Structure formats: C-alpha cells, structure tokens
Amino acid sequence: MTTIYAARKIITMNPARPAVTHVAVRDGRILGAGSLDELTGFGEYTLDEQFADKVLMPGMVEGHCHAVEGKWWRYVYCGFHDRMDPHGKVWSGLSSIEEVISRLQENEATLQDPTAALTGWAIDPIYYADKKITREQLDRVSTTRPVGIMHASGHIMNVNSKALELADYLRAGIEHDGVPLGDDGLPTGELKGPDVMFPVGRQAGFDDNMLEFDEPGLIDFARLCVRTGVTTATDLAAKLDDEMVEMGIRVTARDDFPVRIMSLRFHHGVTPAELIEHAKALRSRSTDQFRLGKIKIIADGSIQGFSARIRWPGYFNGAPNGLWYIAPEQMLAIYEMALKEDLQVHTHTNGDEATDLVLDTLQVALKKHPNANHRFTIQHGQLINAAQYRRMASLNMCVNHFANHHFYWGDEHYNITVGPERAERMNACRTALDNGIPLAIHSDAPVTPLSPLFTAWCAVTRQTNSGRTQGEHEKITIDEALYAITLGAAYTLNMDDEIGSIEAGKLADFAVLEDDPTSVSAQALKDVKVWGTVQSGRVFAASEI
Amino acid sequence: MTNPVPVTIIGGFLGSGKTTLVNHLLRHANGVRLAVLVNDFGDLPIDADLIEGQDGDVINLSGGCVCCSYGDDLSLSLQTLQEQASLPDHIFIEASGVALPGAIGKSLSLLRAYRLEGIVVLADATTVQSMAAEKYVGDTIQRQLDDADLIVLNKLDLVCDEQAQSNRVWLDGCFPHTPYIDSVHSTVNADVFFDIKRKMTNCKPSAHSHTQDTLQVDHASSLFTSLSVSVDHMVDAKWLASQLADKRNMLVRAKGFVLDTDNQIKTIQVVGRRWSVTPAPIGVQAGLVCIAQAESLSEENIRSLCKPDAQQII
Ligand SMILES: [Zn+2]
Numbered sequence: 001m002t003t004i005y006a007a008r009k010i011i012t013m014n015p016a017r018p019a020v021t022h023v024a025v026r027d028g029r030i031l032g033a034g035s036l037d038e039l040t041g042f043g044e045y046t047l048d049e050q051f052a053d054k055v056l057m058p059g060m061v062e063g064h065c066h067a068v069e070g071k072w073w074r075y076v077y078c079g080f081h082d083r084m085d086p087h088g089k090v091w092s093g094l095s096s097i098e099e100v101i102s103r104l105q106e107n108e109a110t111l112q113d114p115t116a117a118l119t120g121w122a123i124d125p126i127y128y129a130d131k132k133i134t135r136e137q138l139d140r141v142s143t144t145r146p147v148g149i150m151h152a153s154g155h156i157m158n159v160n161s162k163a164l165e166l167a168d169y170l171r172a173g174i175e176h177d178g179v180p181l182g183d184d185g186l187p188t189g190e191l192k193g194p195d196v197m198f199p200v201g202r203q204a205g206f207d208d209n210m211l212e213f214d215e216p217g218l219i220d221f222a223r224l225c226v227r228t229g230v231t232t233a234t235d236l237a238a239k240l241d242d243e244m245v246e247m248g249i250r251v252t253a254r255d256d257f258p259v260r261i262m263s264l265r266f267h268h269g270v271t272p273a274e275l276i277e278h279a280k281a282l283r284s285r286s287t288d289q290f291r292l293g294k295i296k297i298i299a300d301g302s303i304q305g306f307s308a309r310i311r312w313p314g315y316f317n318g319a320p321n322g323l324w325y326i327a328p329e330q331m332l333a334i335y336e337m338a339l340k341e342d343l344q345v346h347t348h349t350n351g352d353e354a355t356d357l358v359l360d361t362l363q364v365a366l367k368k369h370p371n372a373n374h375r376f377t378i379q380h381g382q383l384i385n386a387a388q389y390r391r392m393a394s395l396n397m398c399v400n401h402f403a404n405h406h407f408y409w410g411d412e413h414y415n416i417t418v419g420p421e422r423a424e425r426m427n428a429c430r431t432a433l434d435n436g437i438p439l440a441i442h443s444d445a446p447v448t449p450l451s452p453l454f455t456a457w458c459a460v461t462r463q464t465n466s467g468r469t470q471g472e473h474e475k476i477t478i479d480e481a482l483y484a485i486t487l488g489a490a491y492t493l494n495m496d497d498e499i500g501s502i503e504a505g506k507l508a509d510f511a512v513l514e515d516d517p518t519s520v521s522a523q524a525l526k527d528v529k530v531w532g533t534v535q536s537g538r539v540f541a542a543s544e545i
Numbered sequence: 546m547t548n549p550v551p552v553t554i555i556g557g558f559l560g561s562g563k564t565t566l567v568n569h570l571l572r573h574a575n576g577v578r579l580a581v582l583v584n585d586f587g588d589l590p591i592d593a594d595l596i597e598g599q600d601g602d603v604i605n606l607s608g609g610c611v612c613c614s615y616g617d618d619l620s621l622s623l624q625t626l627q628e629q630a631s632l633p634d635h636i637f638i639e640a641s642g643v644a645l646p647g648a649i650g651k652s653l654s655l656l657r658a659y660r661l662e663g664i665v666v667l668a669d670a671t672t673v674q675s676m677a678a679e680k681y682v683g684d685t686i687q688r689q690l691d692d693a694d695l696i697v698l699n700k701l702d703l704v705c706d707e708q709a710q711s712n713r714v715w716l717d718g719c720f721p722h723t724p725y726i727d728s729v730h731s732t733v734n735a736d737v738f739f740d741i742k743r744k745m746t747n748c749k750p751s752a753h754s755h756t757q758d759t760l761q762v763d764h765a766s767s768l769f770t771s772l773s774v775s776v777d778h779m780v781d782a783k784w785l786a787s788q789l790a791d792k793r794n795m796l797v798r799a800k801g802f803v804l805d806t807d808n809q810i811k812t813i814q815v816v817g818r819r820w821s822v823t824p825a826p827i828g829v830q831a832g833l834v835c836i837a838q839a840e841s842l843s844e845e846n847i848r849s850l851c852k853p854d855a856q857q858i859i
Contacts, residue, residue, distance in 0.1 A: 168657060176651045195652040199620045269616035321684060324643040327559050328681055357681050
C-alpha cells in the first residue's frame with residue numbers, strides 16, 4: 001500500500017532536493033520525495049491530496065522536554081503568558097497576582113469535596129515586579145483545602161495556610177533558608193528548593209513523582225506534540241522502573257498514539273555501575289515508539305536559582321557559586337563505562353564551570369575508551385563560551401541549547417544573574433554552529449511551552465520578554481533553526497538515520513503546517529500554524545486529537 | 546509527643562571513609578536501634594551477617610537496626626520513617642559526596658520528630674588539603690568542613706607525623722572553631738556518636754567528686770577519655786554549654802544536667818562546637834560527662850569551668 005501525498009511545498013532538509021511537491025509513503029516509511037512523476041515509478045499508489053494547500057516539513061524533534069507536562073495540565077494554569085493546553089484551549093496569561101487569585105477562586109468554586117487540594121502551576125512572580133506571594137493571599141482562595149502553586153522555574157512553590165498546617169510547617173521554630181518567615185515568626189508560604197517543596201507539595205496535590213509522567217498524562221502530552229508538530233520527543237530524566245517501562249511501551253504502541261518517546265535514565269540514586277547495567281537492560285527493551293538506553297546526568301543547578309556552577313567572575317549580584325549535583329569521580333566512572341558500552345550520555349550543565357568539568361572528564365574518559373561516534377551531548381549549556389565550543393568540536397560533542405530561556409528569563413540574566421556581557425552570549429547558537437558543533441534547541445517543557453517553532457523563533461530573534469534583542473551576534477537564520485529542530489535534534493539523539501529529514505528510507509514523520517516557515521518573516525516564525533502531524537505514516541489532525 | 550530522635554549527619558567527600566564509618570557504627574551499636582539513611586545502597590557494602598532481609602527501600606539489620614536509601618528525596622524517607630510504628634533510637638544520615646551537610650541539617654528543623662544532634666565531617670588526611678584546593682570541588686570540600694560541628698581526621702595511618710601535623714595546623718587555620726579528632730580506618734569509638742545517657746546512669750557523681758575513665762577502644766589511635774564532673778551549684782547553663790563547645794576544650798561530646806539561673810534543671814548537650822540547652826527530664830541528678838580524645842582532654846580546664854565562680858573568672 002503506497003500513498004503519495006501532494007503538498008503545496010515539502011521542506012525536506014535534504015540539500016540535494018530541498019523542496020519538493022510529493023512524498024510517497026509505504027508501511028510508515030518514506031519511499032521517496034520528489035515530483036509525482038518520479039514517485040509513480042514505485043508502482044501502484046493512492047494519491048492523497050488532503051495536504052494540497054499545506055506545507056510539510058520533517059516531523060519536529062524536541063530533544064529536551066519532559067513528558068510530565070501532560071500531567072501538569074490537570075493543575076490550574078497560572079502563567080503570565082498565554083499557553084495552549086493538550087485539548088487546544090489557549091489559557092490566557094495572568095497579568096497580576098490578583099488575576100492568579102481570581103482564577104484559583106473560579107476553579108475552587110467548581111470543587112465538590114471541601115478538603116480536596118487545589119493545585120496550580122507556572123506562576124512567575126518576576127513578571128509581577130518580583131512581589132512575594134503570601135499564604136494570606138492564597139487563604140483568600142480557601143482556608144479549608146490545601147492550595148499550592150508551583151512556579152514556572154520549578155524551583156519555588158507557594159502554598160496557603162492549610163497546606164502548611166497539614167505538613168506541620170505552620171509553627172514557630174522552623175529555621176531553613178528555603179522557608180522564609182513573616183513578622184509573626186511563621187512561614188510566609190513560600191517554599192524554595194525540593195527539600196521543602198516536596199513535603200508540603202504532597203499536601204497540596206502534587207504527587208511524589210512530581211517529575212514522572214503517568215498514563216493519562218502521557219496521552220495528553222502526545223496531544224500537545226500533535227498540536228506543535230512534534231513527532232519525536234524526549235522524556236529527559238526518568239527513573240524508568242519496570243512499571244513505568246511497561247506502561248510506556250504499552251501506551252506508545254497504541255495505533256492512535258502519535259509520537260515517539262525517547263526516555264533517558266537519570267543518573268541519580270544509583271551507583272555508576274548500576275546505572276550502566278540499567279541503561280543496558282533498558283536498551284534491549286527499546287521499541288519503535290518508546291526508545292530507551294540513553295543516560296542523563298545532571299552536573300549542576302540552575303542559573304536563576306544561583307545553583308549553577310559558574311566560572312570566575314561568578315554571579316553578577318555576588319551570590320556564592322552553586323552546587324554540584326554529581327561528584328567528578330562519578331561522572332568519570334559513568335563516562336568511561338558508557339563509552340565502553342556504546343551508551344550515549346546527555347549531561348545537563350548550566351554554568352560554564354560545569355561545562356569545563358564535562359569537557360575535562362570526557363577528554364580523560366575518551367583516552368581510556370576511544371569511541372568515535374559517542375555523540376555525548378551537553379544539555380542547556382547556557383554559558384558555553386567560544387573556547388569551550390572549540391574544545392567541544394575537538395571532542396566530537398553535541399549541544400542542545402535552551403533557546404526559550406532567552407525570552408522568559410533573558411532580562412533577569414542581563415540584570416541580575418550573570419550581567420550584560422555574558423547574558424548576551426547565553427545559548428550561543430551562532431558560535432556553536434560556526435565551530436561545527438551539531439546543534440539542537442529546546443523548550444525543556446513543562447518549564448517553558450512545548451513548541452519547536454517558537455523555540456526556533458527564540459533562537460532566530462533572541463528577543464527577551466521586555467522586547468530587547470539580547471545578543472545580536474548569536475542569532476541564527478531561519479533555515480539553521482529549522483534544521484536544529486529536525487535533523488539537528490535527531491543527530492543528538494543518534495536517530496538521524498531514521499528521522500529528521502524527508503528522504504527515501506526514513507520514517508514517514510511530517511509536521512503539517514498552514515504556512516511556509518521559510519518564507520515568513522523571522523518575527524512571524526512562532527505564529528506559523530500547525531495543522532497536525534503524520535507519524536510513521538499515520539495522519540493526526542490537531543483538530544481531532 | 547515523644548522526644549525527638551537524635552540525628553547525626555555524616556558528611557565528607559568521596560573516599561573520606563563515610564561508608565566505613567557507618568558500617569563500623571552498625572557493628573558497635575550495642576543495643577542502640579539505629580537507622581542509617583544512605584544516598585544509595587550501592588556504596589554501602591553492609592556485611593552479609595548484619596543483614597536480615599530487605600523490604601523495598603529498607604534493609605533490615607540485626608539488632609533492630611535498619612538501613613534505608615533516600616535517593617533524591619531525603620524528606621520523604623524521614624517522613625516515612627516517622628510514620629513507622631517504632632522510631633529508632635538514633636539516626637545517621639550519610640550525606641552524598643557533594644552534598645552540603647549543613648543544608649541537610651536545616652531540613653531537619655522542618656520535621657518535629659527529629660532533632661539535629663550534630664554534623665560530623667570526615668577529612669581524608671592523605672588528600673584533604675590538596676582536594677580543598679582542587680579546581681572543581683575545592684570549595685565544596687571547604688563548605689562541607691565549614692558545616693561540621695566535629696571533624697574526623699581520618700586515615701592517619703597512611704600519613705607521616707609531619708603530614709598529620711600539617712593537617713591539624715591547616716584545620717586550625719581554616720576552621721578555627723571546629724574541634725577535630727584522629728582516626729584510622731574510620732574507626733571512631735561509638736561513644737563519640739551515641740548519647741551519653743547510658744554512661745550517666747552508671748556513674749553517680751557525689752559532691753565535688755569526679756571520675757575519669759578510658760573508653761573501650763578499637764584502635765590505639767582512637768583513645769577516648771570520659772570525664773564526669775558534678776555541678777551542684779546554680780550556673781548559667783547557656784554560658785557553660787557554649788564554653789564546653791569552645792574549640793580549646795577539643796570535646797567531642799558532653800552531656801549534663803545543671804541547675805540554671807532560672808532555678809530550673811536543664812539538659813546541656815554538646816557535639817563538637819554545637820551546643821544546646823533544653824529543659825531536663827524530671828528526676829535527673831545534676832552532673833556532667835565530657836568525652837574527648839585522651840591526649841586532648843584538659844581535665845583542669847573542664848573542672849575550672851564547672852566551679853561556682855567560673856563565669857566571673859573566665
Ligand atoms: Zn530538563
């Protein structure tokens with residue numbers, strides 16, 4: 001059974017024939033891309049013209065996100081910017097704390113059980129002149145049920161008095177940097193850092209696996225993928241116990257499940273040897289739609305949380321250097337064993353000192369276990385400088401930059417965390433490409449919204465929330481950005497032989513667009529509408545998902 | 546509400562001997578029901594004869610002790626432990642190699658069932674100075690030692706006297722308020738870690754008497770001495786506790802009951818430089834027990850601190 005799709009334009013990412021009009025698909029794979037005439041040579045076919053007025057491009061690849069976003073949409077959206085949920089509803093952004101409270105109040109009124117928790121997410125007080133939110137404000141939503149809101153950064157939570165009381169925090173005598181106290185000596189309801197967020201979050205409706213997807217959440221996440229043109233998405237840090245793996249394999253194997261998930265094993269909580277063994281076992285269970293067997297390491301914290309490890313001269317505001325989340329010896333042990341076993345490692349670094357450690361460590365490990373095609377990738381790498389890119393090139397490393405960060409927190413980095421000069425070279429996509437580093441760009445959803453075209457816009461315009469262009473020199477072109485969200489990301493996942501371009505032999509993964517992203521202005525890139533996707537030859541319309 | 550369970554945090558960089566110390570303590574628990582919380586099981590080679598069974602994240606050990614791995618959520622493990630039918634007598638938390646033990650200590654203030662007893666940080670005498678200057682982890686190691694109430698200078702059998710002394714000078718310079726003790730193979734006398742309670746009920750100090758005895762030791766370099774002093778007069782308990790915690794006394798631990806200036810009997814507890822004063826249980830007898838490394842204990846100093854007019858003189 002061969003289907004030939006006709007389209008207004010097909011952007012292939014194949015430089016030999018960059019734009020064509022037809023693509024032939026058989027058994028979920030691409031027979032060829034070209035003119036109808038050329039493709040008829042494969043024999044009998046059905047011509048499908050439903051995309052005749054659409055533009056196809058390779059299915060987009062989100063190389064760093066977390067499938068848990070689907071689950072988070074069961075909480076109340078409290079973000080500053082408009083954001084689309086899995087069912088296509090666009091939730092309007094909230095422009096003041098008062099609006100946040102009203103939205104929570106509206107939601108509260110619909111709850112039957114007077115003791116059930118009310119949970120919100122994605123609030124970001126930096127847009128409210130950094131005003132602190134207090135438990136008294138959230139008490140206006142309810143005094144009988146626990147109320148909690150997770151911040152957009154994922155590092156801070158605000159709760160009401162009832163939630164504090166249930167967690168036994170509403171008392172004098174608490175001494176913890178992460179629990180600020182009011183004039184009455186009692187916690188204000190702001191909770192900073194996982195140590196203090198988890199115990200109260202549990203009372204406020206966040207479950208113990210705040211960062212792990214569940215079955216309905218995975219299905220909702222897949223809906224978001226269809227709406228944003230994504231056909232392969234990562235779930236970048238998971239524990240992947242047997243139960244999760246079975247569920248992931250089962251759910252993604254459904255005929256109507258529209259996205260390929262690549263889930264990486266997080267290094268934490270096991271020894272390097274156990275991690276390697278687990279990753280090998282996972283690799284052998286990998287399926288077409290649920291890919292397993294890669295490793296994620298987190299080396300340091302975040303820049304806006306001042307927990308990233310940064311080089312001299314340190315933080316712009318003088319904050320002390322951040323924290324290591326892994327010991328150098330452990331990183332070396334993991335790298336060495338992974339290189340030996342052909343397991344790919346993605347390492348999160350935010351600060352440039354953490355990047356230095358990765359480069360030093362990989363250089364040592366490669367001497368012991370040379371591995372020409374390792375494709376070790378730095379995730380985020382927000383402060384990588386020119387010299388570091390040059391070293392990355394000589395070590396054959398890839399990078400996946402957090403382009404969206406510029407828009408959401410670029411102003412804060414400029415003014416507070418690292419200052420103007422370094423803020424302008426954060427997520428330096430131009431310098432990465434100029435040094436020949438394979439480049440992907442990402443959203444880190446749910447931290448920022450899943451939408452590769454928006455991410456591409458961020459990398460192309462480098463515009464911050466206040467409207468400034470931050471780092472003119474580090475802009476990349478639309479073509480480069482589109483490559484980064486398709487073949488570029490596929491390369492970092494070692495899947496570029498299967499996905500990322502529309503050419504003979506590859507999986508039939510397409511993003512179906514209403515407009516041609518290569519012919520719109522840079523400003524309009526984020527507004528190109530997505531009709532839906534084709535994934536492994538199956539058609540998924542956003543309007544019906 | 547029952548008394549909060551004392552928690553000791555054991556910190557130190559990879560290779561400093563934390564795991565060996567934890568195993569050593571489990572072997573010398575002597576009836577104290579311990580719970581040991583480790584970052585992950587993989588680094589804890591618990592001797593097979595100690596293990597009675599495993600139940601999920603909990604390993605049951607002989608003598609009613611347990612070992613749990615807390616992975617990435619220590620607060621959850623502590624909360625789970627809190628909900629168990631019988632709480633352990635004492636908890637040891639083995640901090641991961643790059644963790645800051647002070648931060649773990651602060652998170653204990655969030656749970657009513659626990660009380661931070663002290664932070665003990667191990668320093669590997671063969672590497673600590675060079676590691677503290679290392680490019681990536683130097684500041685982490687310094688911050689860990691800075692968080693310590695008591696530093697264990699470990700692996701002294703592997704260095705010459707000169708290097709041992711250079712380590713002590715370095716510790717004095719960098720951490721001027723933190724007492725330290727010597728150790729080899731992480732074998733520190735268990736009495737350094739456990740509550741002095743048993744010792745106090747055994748000795749009945751009479752007026753102005755004192756006793757001194759040498760604790761059972763596992764190794765010649767870890768000789769500890771305990772000193773019992775009676776304090777029958779009224780004394781500013783906080784002043785006395787803070788004086789006992791002063792580094793010049795090099796005490797590893799002190800516990801006592803004294804009559805405070807408000808005419809209430811108070812419990813004084815000292816672990817290294819950390820001290821606390823809390824209301825004493827009813828019916829206790831006044832008195833004080835101090836433990837220090839044998840050669841560092843200045844009996845004279847302690848006794849003069851416990852004299853009725855000490856606060857005026859010192
Ligand atoms: Zn992430």
